[in-house]
Amino acid sequence: MFDLEEAVADWRRQMRGAGLKQAARLDELESHLREEFSAQARAGEVPATAFEFAVRQIGSADVLKTEFAKIGGIDELVERLKRACLILIGVNAPNLITTMNTTPKDPEPRWATYLKAGIFITPAVSLWLAAVIFALPKVREVCGAAGLELLKSTEAMIGLTAHGGLACAAFLAPLIALEWRSSRWPRYRRAAAGVAVFLLNTAVLVGISTMIVSATVAADVLLHRGR
């Protein structure tokens, strides 16, 4: 049994899949599709044939996409930026906002996940690098004078920072392998990136805190010794 709503939803999905993503454009084309379908049905066509004819009349998504792209200009750019912003704040498929009867199946796009992860680790990474470069030599000096050692975990983090290139490679290699080979990875990408960002931020927080605690304890020892 032919279901018009299902057929229209399917057609929209195909158009989106072929790159015709703007909801307003799809809405207008859909309105046209329904008009043509009704006209054909009134003329006595069976629904499935009427729909097929209407789809053919609209034309293929590839050709339409190319024609729409020619419009170009600011509107196109604004629309793209708006879409990118919506994706970044977690509205997964803004093109689906107007079609309440379909549920988005695509996971968050790869670029959005990695961009967000990048943005969220930037403050922590900058702070950690600044601490290691500017504060650490002083902290070591103070601790050395007081005969104290930095915590093992902090030393491990400093060691990792010193071999930053190697650490990055060790982290990126499995990631690239997953992106390249695993078909199931996209489902877990967002969660994995979230966990990794959380762990990294926590590590930096703990690392800097232990540095401050060590320096404070060492200063206290030195102060008592001075007296």
Place this chain on the structure above:
Amino acid sequence: MYSHAMLRKELVAASAEPLILGLLARGESYGYAIIQEIKARSNNQIEWTDGMLYPVLHRMERKGWIKARWAESEIGRKRKYYSLKSDGKRAMTAQRQQWSIVHSVLSGLQEEQHV
């Protein structure tokens, strides 16, 4: 714009804007109706791939020639209606003049052949 019928596609593409402008000068209309009217008025000799009308309409809207609004039809169907703006009227006059130049040269040549 792509043609299945008699008119060459270059000609169909070039004539799309003046035809749409001329049609909208008679009052607001929407995509499906525009296509049906052009088809009927040309005795099915101008046949557009329907979807291709919309990029043209959107381009004309961006140029400020026409404006669009969504409305519901009498049977509750959502339609995007287009209407002419004053810049569109000026564009229509200019395009009509250009087409009449081509038309008059062609007619003149044709008449000479018959003499």
